[in-house]
Amino acid sequence: RVHAQDAVALAQVPTLLPLFGALLQEAPRKSPGRRLPRGRPLQYMLALYRQNADPHGRPREKRIFSANAVRLVSPAGRRALPPRGPWYVQTLDFLLEPNRDMEQLVRATVAYRPHLRLSHSHLSCHVEPWAHKSAILLEEGSPGLALPEAWAERDLTDYIQQHVWPAKGKRVLHIQVRCQQQERTQIGLGWSQALATDTAFLVLYFNNTFKNVPRTGLQELLLENPGGADLFSLARPVR
């Protein structure tokens, strides 16, 4: 087991232990007692995992996407707009924060549920990116991936790469989930509850591995590390 102090020390020397450096960058800091996520996002990613890797974790030969990292991002904020006729609209805010220099975004989609069942009615939904002043309409994305049942996907790769994906720092992607009531019945307050639980989330595809971390030489590492005198003696050539 790697203790917290050791973990910090290991993370500071990714050149020496690139795997630990990569793993610890991604590991949660508050690990003890942490609850694993549940619900639809987890189900979605587990389905994606099973499609792309066998039970031992070996990547399958025929994978459904050409990326070696896929991140599911849940909305950081959501607002339900007042209903208008048969339309029920919700705005979702996704925080985009590239946390690695070597992350190359190759695909970005919004996964959503196209049909929401309520007790006496059901809603047909679609999603679109939402700028504050005007809605931006895009063509429907490619239906190439085998998605878990009951999920649809909207490809936003070009939009996110051109308008949202930050070179540095944080940006917010606004998405509207627009649902239309199919029957002329009273929905009541149930719609906001139905929209409040994981109706849509962002799925980002990257091409990167910890191998792509630029490796500095041992000498450079030691020069950057003021307390590296002891290590430096190890690096001296032996006569």
Next chain:
Amino acid sequence: QVGPVSSEAPGQSLEQTQCSLHPFQVSFHQLGWENWIIAPHLYSPNYCKGTCPRVLHSGLHSPNHAIIQNLINELVDRSVPRPSCVPYKYTPISVLLIEASGSILYKEYEDMIAQSCTCR
């Protein structure tokens, strides 16, 4: 003048001692990573173990240097060790994990599973 290949430890067969791949499985729970790795539960890194023979057959994919080091050990200086039995090829592993931000990440890590061994 290279001698015949023989078992290194008396009483043990050549197959038992010669450099080869050994299956080994560990759980992420045993590594203390179960709090943030969702899948898979088990990890089979495997390992290489055994003695490198004096005559390195082609199946071991040994570099020329290993052959020379064997000769040095045999003919010149016993303090120079024989080549070591180490992994030759690896395969990646796919992991589903929880990031510090709470996002769920599918990621492939290269060179995580030893697939074959070599003497070098």
